[in-house]
Amino acid sequence: MRKSGFQKAAGLLLSLCVMVSLASGCTSSGQGKKQNDKKENSVSASTSSDSRGKGASEAKKKVKIDLVMGDNVVMPEEKDNFINQELDKALHVDLTMSILGGGTDYATALNTRISSGDVPDMFYVPSQQSFQQYADSGLLMSLTPYLDKIQPVVDWAGGKESLTPNTYKGELYRVPKKPGIDNYKIWSIRKDWLDAVKAQIPTTPEEALDVAKRFTFEDPDGNGKKDTYGFAGPGINTFDAIVNSYGGSLKSDIIIKGNEVMASILQPDMKAALEMCKSFVDGGVVDPDLVADDNNSVRDKLIQGMSGMTFYTWAGLYKQIYMDQVLAVNPKAEWVCFNGLEGPHGHKNGTSDIDNVAGRWVISKEIESDEVKRDRIFDLLNYTVSGEGLNLLCYGVEGRHFNIEDGKVVPTELMSRECDYIYVYQICNRDDLTYCETKFPEAKTAIETGFHMDRYHTYNGEVDLPEGLHKSDMDNYISDNMIKFIYGKRPINEYDDFIKELSDSFQFDEYLKAAQTQLKEKEYIK
Known part of the structure; x- marks a missing residue:
């Protein structure tokens, strides 16, 4: 094991481990999985070839490269x-890709793993x-030189x-990646159910509530x-599709409005947005497991015909493999997507961060x-964009x-059968729209709906956290209280008290x- 970098930062990283461990144990759903239930899923390759652009002596040397990422994908066996x-x-490497869960x-x-050296x-x-703590502890290599x-x-x-x-802090630590579609969620609805209850595709939150009642009781x-x-979806932030149309969000999002940096939870219509979300819950139309549900459990319910409207990733419903399962349960089922709901502040449904730091690679x-x-790692990076x-x-x-x-x-x-895992190697991202439409032509309408949907733009990734601020604790507190407001466990008229508690x-x-200082320095505002 390599211990030099760790020895300089052991105390800091051990503290980070404790902090993350506590955060994972305090999820709003109470459904956090224990790490010892996860197995490291890794694979490696070992075929020889000449390395490009290297001297003869270096070309003979196979270089081991260890990549680690977070996901729930199942990797194939080494031979496959x-x-x-x-x-x-192509590069004469002995590559290992380890998947440590999501x-x-x-x-x-x-x-x-890092704390062990x-x-x-x-x-x-x-x-x-975690990125800032890794960088401050000296564990990351700057790419600037x-x-x-x-x-x-x-x-x-x-x-x-x-x-x-x-x-x-003046150094390029994260590997640059091409901007892509960071939100695949779209509004989808059962057209056959609409026909059955004689309703139309909703265009406002109020109309969506009426349709949801019909789907539940008729x-x-x-x-x-x-x-x-x-109505169903993966977690409390599913309601962001409604809250965004009121000008806010359910998270600690940083936004720019009228050349001013603001916080989404401080927007004037947040209380009205929460009241609208609460009306869905009070009306008995929301899947009772919504807070605890993840993408996989929601997909299973949509396939089984348990809910007729959702704000959910198109990739979990419109791919052929999942639509075939829908039709196997009910051959007459007809899912269609639509371009969101229009609220008091427009037609914005689903957040999209200008720069999502999570998901970027470091060395x-x-x-x-x-x-x-x-240099072989640099060859790998350059090859991924060739x-x-x-x-x-x-x-x-x-x-x-x-x-x-x-x-x-x-x-x-064979593409649809054998290529489900390969996205984890896309270190510098891809041309997202072309990629999705090429791999999943059956979902083209849903893909384009998501790509062109008017999103609620945030700037969270552009903000370096102040020293001593534990954002994960703040985010957990916000999420817990948003659940309480929407599910009637805390009166919405205490929202101002909640904001004071945050401060x-x-x-x-x-x-x-x-955020205000940094975004001005980066010239996002004048």
Whole structure:
């Protein structure tokens, strides 16, 4: 194990582990999974080839590279991982991709590993707070001195402008990535249920509530049972699709309005937005498991016909593999998407962060002294944005998973069967719209609906946290109280008291002041 970087920062990272562990144990749903129920899911490749652009002696040396990321994807066995095999042939590497679970499970597992002194060569950042602590502790390598070596990546990500959101205290620590679609959630509704209850696709929150009541109480599936709900989604933030249309959100989002940096939870119609959400709950139309549900459990319920309206990722419903399951349960089921609800503050449904730090990759400081490994990692980064490499990581192996016809990628049947895991290798992202429409042509309407949907834009990723501010604690407190307001456990007329509690106990004022200062320095406002 490599211990030099850890020894300089052991105390700080052990504190971070405790903090993350506590945060994962205090989730609003109470459904946090124990890390010991997760198994590290990793694969590696080991085929020989010449390394591009290297001297003869270096080309003979296969370089081991250890990548770690957070996700719930199931990786194939080593012998079936064609991505590792192809990367090895192209770059002469012995690559290991370890998957440590998603969400707080990943943050806990990563910090446990780092605290033991085993720092991955490259890893996926779980949060802004953890990133800053890694950087401040000296665990991360700055890319600033090596910009000439990763110029293809910089160009791919958007040129010099791509460097600013990845820079911290004057140093480029995060690998630049191409902006993509950071919110796949769209409004979807059962058209056959609408026909059954003689209703239309809703256009406002009030109309959505009326439709939800009909779906809950008028037996839309015609089975003679009261076994349906009008509205479902993965977690309390599903209600953001309503709250956004009132000008706010259910999180500590930083927004810009009228050339002024503001907090979403301080918007004047937040109380009215919460009242509207509460009316859904009070009306008995919300899936009772909404707060605890995740994407997988929601998908299962939509497939089984338990709910008829949702704000949910198109990828979990409109892919052929899931729509086939829907139709297997009910061949007459007809899901359609629509372009959101219009509230007092417009047609914004679902948040979209200008720069989502979580999900960006960083490189261990310990790599810097190993010139061969360091440069091979740069080769890997540049290869992921090359034509050949990008096609591999997006679509699989040419001739097996896709063919090129008239300059376009044409999938074969094997793409949908064998390429579910390959997105984890897309370190610098992809051309999202083209990628999604190519891989999932059956979902084109839903994809375009999500791509063109008017989102509620936030700037959270552009804000470096003030020293001593534990944003995870603040975010948990906000989430817990939003649940209480919406579910009637705390009166909404105490909302102002809640805001004061944030300032008194969680440094909320300091966070907002930091956002205002930093976004002005970065020229987001004049």
